[in-house]
Amino acid sequence: MDVIDIHASCDGDFIAAVEAESGQQIAECYQCGNCTAGCPFTFAFDIPVSQVMRLLQAGQKKRLLTCKSIWLCATCESCTTRCPNNIDVARIMDVLRHMARREGYASERGVKIFWDAFLDSVEKHGRSFELGILTTYIAKTGRFWPDMGLGPKILPKGKLGFRPHEIQGQKQIARIFDKFRQEQRS
Ligand code: SF4
C-alpha cells in the first residue's frame, strides 16, 4: 500500500478547482465504496473510482491526471446513481479528463486518440460510426494486430456497420460542437 504524505503533496488549489468545475463537494465522500462496487470498468481501471475520490480529497493532482481510469470511464453514471451522498462522481471523472487535456497530462496515444476519434465521429455523423473510429484509431496509433481478434466476435452481432448511420438531429449536434469551440475561444 502506498503511503501519501498529505502535508507535503496535497494540492489544495487542485481540490478547489475540481469542486468549482464539477459543482461537487469532495469532502462529502466517506469512502463507502458503493461507486466502485457498481462501476462496470473497475476491472480495467488502474485506480478504482472510490480511490479516485480519496486521492482527490488528498489533493493528488499528478497521480489523478495521469491515471488511466479517467480515460476508461464510460460515463455510465452508475457511480453517481449509487452514491449515498448524492455526489455526481461521473461529473468529477469528466472534469478530471478535461483538466488532464487542458494541462497537457493526457497521452497523445492510446485512449485519448480513441476518445478524440469518437468525438469526431459524433460531430460528423450525429452518432458514433464504429468502423470510422476504428480506422482513425489504427491510423493514428499503428495498433492493428492487438485489436484484430475482436472482429470475429463483433461482426456477426452487427456491431460494426460498414456505413455510418445518419440521424435526424445531425446538424443540431454539430452545432453543439461549434458552440463548445466558440465558448472555449471566448
Ligand atoms: S461513470 Fe465511469 S467511474 Fe462511474 S461507474 Fe461509470 S465507468 Fe465507472
Ligand code: SF4
Ligand atoms: S459512493 Fe459516494 S460516498 Fe461512497 S465512496 Fe463513492 S463517492 Fe464516496
